Amino acid sequence: MLHQQARATKPAAHATRASQTFTGNRGLDLEDPLIFEIGRSEVTGVDVDAPATTKTRLGALERTDPIGLPGVSEPEAIRHYVRLSRMNAAIDANIYPLGSCTMKHNPRLNEKMARLPGFGDVHPLQPQATVQGALALIDALAKNLLNLTNMSAVAMSPKAGAHGELCGLMAIKQAIITRGEEKTRRVILVPDSAHGTNPATAALLGFEVKSVPGDADGDVHLDAAKALIGPDVAAIMLTNPNTCGLFERDIVEIARAVHDAGGYFYCDGANFNAIVGKVRPGDLGVDAMHINLHKTFSTPHGGGGPGAGPVVLSARLAPYAPVPFIVRDGDALRLVEHTEGTQSFGRMTAFHGQMGMFVRAYAYILSHGADGLRQASEDAVLNANYVRACLADLMSQPFGERPCMHEALFDDAWLKGTGVTTLDFAKAMIDEGYHPMTMYFPLVVHGAMLIEPTESESLASLDLFVATLRDLAMSAKRGETERFTGAPHLAPRRRLDETGAARKPVLKWSPPVPIRDAAE
Amino acid sequence: MRYHPLTGEDRADMLARIGAENIDALFADVPEGKLLHEPLPLAPHKSELEVERILSNMAARNVAASHVPFFVGCGAYKHHVPSAVDHLIQRSEFLTSYTPYQPEIAQGTLQYLFEFQTQVAALTGMDVANASMYDGSTGTAEAVLMAHRITKRRKAVLSGGLHPHYAEVVRTLSQMANDEVVTLAPDVMAREDMLAAIDADISCVVIQTPDVFGNLRDLSAIAAACHAKGALLIAVFTEAISLGLLKSPGAMGADIVVGEGQSIGNALSFGGPYVGLFATREKYVRQMPGRLCGQTIDAEGRRGFVLTLSTREQHIRREKATSNICTNSGLCCLAFTIHMTLLGETGLERLARVNHANAVLLADAIADVPGAEVLNETFFNEFTIRVRGDAGDVLARMAERGVLGGVRASRLLPNAGVEDLIIVANTEVNMDEDRAAFVDALRAATSGAH
Numbered sequence: 023m024l025h026q027q028a029r030a031t032k033p034a035a036h037a038t039r040a041s042q043t044f045t046g047n048r049g050l051d052l053e054d055p056l057i058f059e060i061g062r063s064e065v066t067g068v069d070v071d072a073p074a075t076t077k078t079r080l081g082a083l084e085r086t087d088p089i090g091l092p093g094v095s096e097p098e099a100i101r102h103y104v105r106l107s108r109m110n111a112a113i114d115a116n117i118y119p120l121g122s123c124t125m126k127h128n129p130r131l132n133e134k135m136a137r138l139p140g141f142g143d144v145h146p147l148q149p150q151a152t153v154q155g156a157l158a159l160i161d162a163l164a165k166n167l168l169n170l171t172n173m174s175a176v177a178m179s180p181k182a183g184a185h186g187e188l189c190g191l192m193a194i195k196q197a198i199i200t201r202g203e204e205k206t207r208r209v210i211l212v213p214d215s216a217h218g219t220n221p222a223t224a225a226l227l228g229f230e231v232k233s234v235p236g237d238a239d240g241d242v243h244l245d246a247a248k249a250l251i252g253p254d255v256a257a258i259m260l261t262n263p264n265t266c267g268l269f270e271r272d273i274v275e276i277a278r279a280v281h282d283a284g285g286y287f288y289c290d291g292a293n294f295n296a297i298v299g300k301v302r303p304g305d306l307g308v309d310a311m312h313i314n315l316h317k318t319f320s321t322p323h324g325g326g327g328p329g330a331g332p333v334v335l336s337a338r339l340a341p342y343a344p345v346p347f348i349v350r351d352g353d354a355l356r357l358v359e360h361t362e363g364t365q366s367f368g369r370m371t372a373f374h375g376q377m378g379m380f381v382r383a384y385a386y387i388l389s390h391g392a393d394g395l396r397q398a399s400e401d402a403v404l405n406a407n408y409v410r411a412c413l414a415d416l417m418s419q420p421f422g423e424r425p426c427m428h429e430a431l432f433d434d435a436w437l438k439g440t441g442v443t444t445l446d447f448a449k450a451m452i453d454e455g456y457h458p459m460t461m462y463f464p465l466v467v468h469g470a471m472l473i474e475p476t477e478s479e480s481l482a483s484l485d486l487f488v489a490t491l492r493d494l495a496m497s498a499k500r501g502e503t504e505r506f507t508g509a510p511h512l513a514p515r516r517r518l519d520e521t522g523a524a525r526k527p528v529l530k531w532s533p534p535v536p537i538r539d540a541a542e
Numbered sequence: 543m544r545y546h547p548l549t550g551e552d553r554a555d556m557l558a559r560i561g562a563e564n565i566d567a568l569f570a571d572v573p574e575g576k577l578l579h580e581p582l583p584l585a586p587h588k589s590e591l592e593v594e595r596i597l598s599n600m601a602a603r604n605v606a607a608s609h610v611p612f613f614v615g616c617g618a619y620k621h622h623v624p625s626a627v628d629h630l631i632q633r634s635e636f637l638t639s640y641t642p643y644q645p646e647i648a649q650g651t652l653q654y655l656f657e658f659q660t661q662v663a664a665l666t667g668m669d670v671a672n673a674s675m676y677d678g679s680t681g682t683a684e685a686v687l688m689a690h691r692i693t694k695r696r697k698a699v700l701s702g703g704l705h706p707h708y709a710e711v712v713r714t715l716s717q718m719a720n721d722e723v724v725t726l727a728p729d730v731m732a733r734e735d736m737l738a739a740i741d742a743d744i745s746c747v748v749i750q751t752p753d754v755f756g757n758l759r760d761l762s763a764i765a766a767a768c769h770a771k772g773a774l775l776i777a778v779f780t781e782a783i784s785l786g787l788l789k790s791p792g793a794m795g796a797d798i799v800v801g802e803g804q805s806i807g808n809a810l811s812f813g814g815p816y817v818g819l820f821a822t823r824e825k826y827v828r829q830m831p832g833r834l835c836g837q838t839i840d841a842e843g844r845r846g847f848v849l850t851l852s853t854r855e856q857h858i859r860r861e862k863a864t865s866n867i868c869t870n871s872g873l874c875c876l877a878f879t880i881h882m883t884l885l886g887e888t889g890l891e892r893l894a895r896v897n898h899a900n901a902v903l904l905a906d907a908i909a910d911v912p913g914a915e916v917l918n919e920t921f922f923n924e925f926t927i928r929v930r931g932d933a934g935d936v937l938a939r940m941a942e943r944g945v946l947g948g949v950r951a952s953r954l955l956p957n958a959g960v961e962d963l964i965i966v967a968n969t970e971v972n973m974d975e976d977r978a979a980f981v982d983a984l985r986a987a988t989s990g991a992h
Contacts (some may be wrong), residue, residue: 046844057657057883066889068624070970073892073899080898081750081787083758090664093886096626102656107635110650114634120643126636127545131590136811137628140601144894145614146813147949148605149941155603156812169582181676181814184856184868192718221864222856226687228720231861269571271699279913305576314565324631324873325651326641326833328676328815344714360956370715372679372707372802373813385597391587394543400565401548404556409570411560425560425568452647457640463857473811480547481556508841513646518843520645521836523850527827529670530660 027241028136031445031517054105058531061092075334109514117479117487120215121429121460121472122265124295124317126402127267129389132321132382134163141381146373147287148190150356156377157355163350163384167313167334170395172304172348175340177333177347179375183292186312186331187259189225189344189370193310193327193335194257194286196342196367201297207365209283211258213264215464220259220290222314229256236466240421241433251283261290263297263305265464267429267472275305286310286339294318294429295476296403308337315376319383330379338537341365346374401477402428405484409473412488416495420467428476434469442498444469446506453505453512543587543815568732577765599822601950601985602648605946609830610974611983612903615924615967616754616949617678617741618813619805622971625780626881627807632806641833641869645848646840651872658879665882666799667792668821673833674875675867677820678755679711682748682778684865685820686712689746689774690721691829691864697722698746699739702729703753705780705887712748719876728958730917730926732757740767743923746798750778751791755917755965756924758788764796774798780817782806782878786924798822807881808874814956831865880912893970897923900977901968907981908966913988917963924967926951930988932962939987946981 046053054060078084094102105299111118118125136142144153164176177193180186191210198207210224213234220233232250237243242260251258258280262270278289289303291310295318303311314332315321325331335343345366346357361368390398401425410419410430420435434444445491448458448471460472475484497505547847548556553565562568569577588596592604631637634652642648642655655673662671686698698716700709700723709725716723724744726734732753742746751759765775772807777791779801791799803817804810808881822830829852836850856863884927885893901923905916913930929936940947951963968977 040863047881054653056653056660058660061883061886063887066886066892067626067884068889068893070889070892070896074903075896076902078898079902079905079918079920080788080922081758081760083760083920085787085789087793088889089786089790089890091661091882091885091887091890093889094883098886102883103630103636106650107630107633108650109647109653110639111647112635116640118640120640123640129545133632133637134889135594135597135601137809138598138601139606139608140604142809142811143606143608143620144812145607145612145620145810145946146618147614147616148607148946149937152605152941152946153812155600159597159600159602163836169584182867182869183682184866185676185680188715188866192714195718200884209625217553218856218858218860218863219868219905221690221861222859225861225863227718228864231630232595269569271571271573273909274573284945287560295810297572299582300578303660304635306573322637322873323640324638325555325648325876326872327869328817328871328874329676329869330815335764355990357888359953362956364559369679369707369710371711371814372677372705377812378815381597383730385593387584388593388596388944389545389590390543390590392584394545394579395584396581397543397546401546401553404548404553404560404565405567407560407562408556420947423842425570426560435616436789445626445662448644457647458644477546477548481552484546485925505579510646511761514649515844515846516647516841516879517735518645518846519838519846520848520850523836523848524853525583527834527850528837529827529834529850531656540880 031520033506052105054102056531057102058092061094063088064090064097066093067096068494081105087180102177116377116455117475118457119459119473119475120457121474122292123460124474124476125323126320126476127478128320128322129386132385136378136381139404154355156419157348160380161355165385168217170298172302173334173335173351174337175335175343177335177343179344179370180312180331181371182327182329183312183314183331185370186333187219187223190288190310190312191223192367193342194281194288195227198256199331207254207256209255209257213260215264215466216259217265217292218291239424240268241271242276244272244275248279250401251279251285253283255280255283255285257286257288259286259288259290260294263293263427267426267431268421268424269427273306274361292353293319293428295508296399298399299392302304315383321379321382323380327363328376328379342367344368344370363482366461405475405477405479406430408484409475409488411490429472429474431467432471437498441503442472442497442506446509447494447498449509449517450506451496452510456490491518563904571669577884588787611945613948613968613980614946615965616954617802619781619967619969620808620810620971621805621969623807623881624884626884627877630880631877635768636873636876640740642849645846649846652835653874654879656837656847658875661879661882662819663821665788666821668799669824670827671819671821672830675832675837676819676871677814677816677818678780678800679708680707681800681818681820683712683715686716686746686748687897688798688829689776692826693745693772695743695745697744698726698748699735699744701749702726702734703732703755703757703759704748704750705754705776717879728955728960730963730990732759737767740771741774742771744773746774746776748776748778749992752784752924753924755926756921757918758920758922761791761794761796775870775991776800781922783894783897786890786900788922793942797813803878807877815871817871817878829864832867833870892965894971900970900972904968904977904980911981911985912986914984922964925967926963926965928962929964932961938988939963940983943983943986945983947980947983
């Protein structure tokens with residue numbers, strides 16, 4: 023596949039470093055070896071009291087071999103992780119315009135609230151009378167999510183967006199089983215522009231995945247979708263706004279068509295952040311939609327997780343929501359933890375979901391209020407359209423002058439003949455201090471560059487970003503290819519050999535082989 | 543609104559540059575009648591001070607584990623986490639970065655993932671570990687799917703000692719994926735005949751040690767029986783500290799090891815976010831779900847790290863992926879690896895010994911309470927007691943005396959005839975006075991029962 027070959031980097035030859043130093047450090051950029059190379063098994067950075075003298079109750083199962091774990095003192099540990107941290111790009115330091123990922127400001131109040139002992143230090147299996155405040159928070163967040171979406175119920179336990187997709191499709195499958203149609207409704211329709219998680223989730227549940235093409239304007243092809251919708255279709259999965267950053271103009275009609283044929287409409291809510299307070303998914307005919315709390319409600323991405331993916335459900339799917347869920351019992355709130363006596367399809371995870379993320383998301387919603395949430399969506403859309411307008415004369419857009427939602431999509435047609443690829447262009451942005459945009463996604467656009475500035479950027483920040491991209495674009499067009507093909511030149515690492523990494527995977531540290539053994 | 547940098551003037555200038563009359567012109571693609579013009583029925587924005595008051599009041603209605611003698615476990619454990627851990631994970635560059643798709647500017651995340659994978663592989667006694675799953679329960683369900691892929695069979699056997707919620711997660715996914723699951727009866731005393739359940743039709747056995755009732759299980763014979771029938775052994779743990787003192791599942795012959803890593807570095811947080819640990823044999827690595835970090839070199843020949851073997855994953859393989867998982871549990875896995883690095887082998891073993899010794903002290907003290915009996919022959923830091931009367935009533939009476947004494951087994955297993963059982967966890971945070979409070983409360987609670 024094109025995007026795959028284009029994405030994996032394989033540096034041609036070893037370049038020489040511009041400025042060699044004795045340590046390998048460069049000014050404030052400090053290298054640190056692996057913890058296995060600096061720690062020792064007899065060192066510890068935690069003082070633990072001596073165990074009481076007792077007989078053991080371990081039977082014959084006590085460990086006899088060493089584990090092989092190094093330890094370090096606290097100052098060494100702090101230094102190790104602080105040094106590592108400084109090799110990372112972060113939204114706190116600069117715009118992080120990864121389209122579809124929504125890298126916006128993470129308010130520190132929310133971190134503080136999640137760490138209150140009454141939230142951070144309560145156990146999921148404490149007596150429920152001792153966690154009424156925690157249940158009240160989950161319940162309040164749930165009600166807010168329903169208000170924002172105009173849906174009937176919400177499953178709070180899914181742990182991430184993809185887990186939410188799984189939950190939503192399970193609810194749909196359970197509904198189909200209840201109707202006695204599991205033998206006949208076996209198809210899930212997925213646009214070819216969809217996130218990879220959509221077809222992966224459908225396939226996991228044994229559905230047949232059929233791809234729906236897009237049209238020339240970046241929407242799902244309405245006639246093609248209608249032609250595929252029939253009595254064998256369990257559901258259609260649509261992302262809205264879609265992965266091209268566009269609002270699906272025919273979404274209501276597609277929802278109606280799939281409903282008329284007895285199927286369900288799953289909406290991938292990854293891009294809900296563009297429309298909060300502007301459009302309610304329930305008004306569009308959605309039956310199930312996951313909400314990435316780590317995108318729309320700004321719980322920190324944390325280098326790839328943890329996320330949270332509550333799923334809002336229509337009245338038709340609400341009865342099948344997974345356990346646990348919260349019900350009101352007089353003045354108290356109570357968790358229903360077992361499926362007996364319910365129509366619930368089952369359980370997604372051991373406990374009640376990502377409480378730490380719930381607290382942060384609720385703090386975000388309270389802080390923003392109705393006015394702030396709406397403003398956030400409007401500013402996200404405004405910023406993306408501003409970037410689009412400021413670059414439109416230099417960089418080509420696959421879907422013309424149509425306004426975008428929260429992200430601006432460019433293709434690589436404008437790079438033709440320059441010897442610079444989307445990947446090269448992205449890597450050159452790193453030298454200018456920017457994290458690249460999303461590349462080669464969506465797959466339906468050649469050499470895609472998907473820029474999502476979010477509402478967190480000031481006009482000054484956007485202007486500098488746009489000016490930098492213009493400078494780079496003109497440089498590429500002037501034929502200054504070395505600025506791109508060798509990039510990044512100034513990051514903690516040059517391009518890494520991903521092809522080699524996959525061919526002979528080294529997935530953990532191994533002790534160096536002693537020289538005399540290696541020679542044998 | 544404090545989080546929004548744009549001013550009204552900025553917005554007007556930007557709309558002019560775009561050539562849009564007003565903001566709603568940018569929403570022109572929304573179908574007729576679907577664009578909201580009135581604000582939603584939510585309160586307006588609030589100051590930081592107001593939000594803090596509201597949430598602090600909610601938090602104050604909960605009993606925090608550190609504020610009382612606390613013995614609740616069953617898959618999540620109260621441990622002391624060094625202050626350095628929470629400080630470090632809040633570094634901007636860790637907290638506010640994304641999945642390391644651009645390795646040149648994500649070496650911090652990638653290097654700690656590589657270190658994490660190495661630590662998990664060592665702890666579990668396995669060849670390779672991934673960069674983490676959502677939690678132990680979802681990891682267990684993924685392990686079963688992986689076993690089905692490897693063996694090309696579609697039937698799993700779950701031990702009666704597996705955490706009932708884990709079993710429920712596996713059953714839910716299996717039922718939906720049209721796979722078969724056999725769950726053995728709840729096995730309080732670790733007496734089930736697992737060998738009898740192993741035949742050439744099953745893809746895997748899923749067995750937990752220490753099990754949900756606290757019993758330690760020797761997996762060696764079960765592993766051998768599985769391998770003789772071409773099936774895999776999936777070993778599960780929910781208390782990662784136990785691995786500091788117990789034979790590793792890898793040493794006992796497990797093929798996939800999956801567990802909950804919350805105990806190391808992570809707060810209780812009412813059940814999440816946690817971190818699923820997942821390890822296997824080298825030969826199965828390409829069937830593994832989840833993110834993997836690998837070592838490589840850059841264009842200057844320097845060592846560096848990248849996400850690798852992504853051809854297993856959904857963003858490349860779509861409907862043919864090994865899993866639909868898209869993230870790992872990044873920051874929780876960072877907390878785990880920092881705490882583990884601070885502990886080192888010496889600290890971990892010592893911490894495990896303190897946990898075990900404390901639990902033994904408590905078990906010995908309970909032996910003197912009339913109307914209560916410890917059922918386990920073996921345990922690590924958690925065991926099951928039988929009480930006179932209903933366990934829920936006993937726990938409620940203990941709570942009235944300010945002691946959160948454990949989990950009633952019937953909360954996890956309704957209608958299983960375990961109404962008189964309490965599962966009790968005892969970690970390094972429980973001091974002598976906490977155990978004394980437990981014993982006094984238990985004595986009072988059981989003497990009142992008839």
